[in-house]
Amino acid sequence: MLRIDQEIHDAIVAHAKKDHPDEACGVVAGPEGSDTPTRFVPMVNAASSPTFYEFDSHDLLALYKDMDVRDEEPVVVYHSHTATEAYPSRTDIGLAMEPQAHYVLVSTREHGNNEGPVEFRSYRIVDGEVTEEEVVVAAPEKS
Numbered sequence: 001m002l003r004i005d006q007e008i009h010d011a012i013v014a015h016a017k018k019d020h021p022d023e024a025c026g027v028v029a030g031p032e033g034s035d036t037p038t039r040f041v042p043m044v045n046a047a048s049s050p051t052f053y054e055f056d057s058h059d060l061l062a063l064y065k066d067m068d069v070r071d072e073e074p075v076v077v078y079h080s081h082t083a084t085e086a087y088p089s090r091t092d093i094g095l096a097m098e099p100q101a102h103y104v105l106v107s108t109r110e111h112g113n114n115e116g117p118v119e120f121r122s123y124r125i126v127d128g129e130v131t132e133e134e135v136v137v138a139a140p141e142k143s
Helices: 006-019 057-069 090-095
Strands: 002-005 025-031 039-043 072-081 102-107 119-126 129-133 135-138
Touching (some): 006 025, 006 039, 006 072, 006 119, 006 135, 025 057, 119 135
Parallel strands (some): 072 102
Antiparallel strands (some): 025 039, 025 072
16 A cells, blocks of 8 residues: 655646656655655656656665665656556566665646646555555645
8 A cells, every 4th residue: 555645645646747749757765664755755757757757866876876875765666657547567677676665656647738637646656566555645744
């Protein structure tokens, strides 16, 4: 199960809508071993494509160095699909290299002209095996 704050959920959806008709991509980092997504990190789709996403290698290296310094790991790896359902493609499955991560897909296929709903789903992808999981969107904790 993925438990994600409303604010981070909404930021992922906003990024997907903003980049439509190209795919959006990014990471939500969290403390190592916590399975808690806390830091939203939108990335640039280096492919600038409506059918494929690719993290810029320099940006990705910088992110991993930053996460290492902060004792964080990628808790959520997300991207959008602009014309298909929010389900991992064969390419997505092949690129899934973080077995502990939640892979979130947002479909903006019915989103045209900044209208219409989006589909927000999460998966675990381990050794090519895709398992959908429940998503619980929670109000931010008050301090």
